[in-house]
Amino acid sequence: MADNSSFIGGESSVRQINDQVIIVQVLVGIFLCINTLLIITFFMKDTFYRTMRYILFAVTLLSDCLILILTDLLLILNYFRLSIQLSLCLIMFAVSSVCNFVTPFTLTAMTLERYVAICMPLRHGELCSTRTLHFILIIHGLSSVPCIVILSIFFASAIPSFYTQSRICAVEMFIFQRWQDHLRSAISQLYFLIMSITIVFSYVQIMKVAKAASGENKKSTWKGLSTVVLHGFQLLLCLIQLWCPFIEAAVLQIDFMLFINVRYFNYITFILAPRCLSPLIYGLRDEMFVNALKYYALCGLYKKHSTAF
DSSP, X not given: OOGGGOXXXXXXXXXXXXXXXXXXXXXXXXXXXXXXXXXXXXXXXXTGGGSHHHHHHHHHHHHHHHHHHHHHHHHHHHHTTOOEEHHHHHHHHHXXXXXXXXXXXXXXXXXXXXXXXXXXXXHHHHHHTSOHHHHHHHHHHHHHHHHHHHHHHHHHHSOGGGGGOEEOOOGGGGOOSHHHHHHHXXXXXXXXXXXXXXXXXXXXXXXXXXXXXXXXXXXXXXXXXXXXXXXXXXXXXXXXXXXXXXXXXXXXXXXXXXXXXXXXXXXXXXXXXXXXXXXIIIISSOHHHHHHHHHHHTTTOOOTTGGGO
């Protein structure tokens, strides 16, 4: 469960939040339709699920769809003040917490794939064609660490009757002590540092190759460099999301309505926005994927490069 999804408001802010909820439903609906079409396209062409960058792209799309559905569901539950059993809330928290980190880690892996393809082309097949499953397992393993830490402490502290209670679902109910927040912050900051260093390193190395390349190689290298830049921007939005709970906690001490507005802004900017960039970066900028998308979206009526399908 993304921390930013817990929209809690009073009666005085019902009209404002109602408008915001409608906007979110429209955005989530659009993004889910686009992502679903891209996922269907991925599974319709076997070349895609034999290529690492497309597999990682599909992992990102699936993760994005899950987190969009869960955060939207939690938004609706909180808006209507509907309580659910804590055992169900715990499952939702675990899935969305893992998905929260899957996207930035997958983006980092996709950046490394571009780095290997451009800077180490002779080893690209060895490193990126046969070890895709290993990368996916590592991504989900690292993404599970914050959730495992929080829930391990929660299970050790909570009494059995706590699981049968019904409350409005929010991540704060799984954190009993202030030091748990500090621990979660430390893990997030460590991940932020590792992924940022990886992006910067890949960008610098690809830039060096781009300057030395010529002709078609130069064009391909600069396209790879622009992909890394877009990944970096998307990753930045995802990583800023890790800091949002701490900003919101500080704002809550100042003014409640300001807290509601800041949380809504964070949700739109740092949860929804990064999820709409994935189709742009790999879905609409990749010629092979765009041709396949047009072909299947138009039920075979799109004939350009149709022999590839």
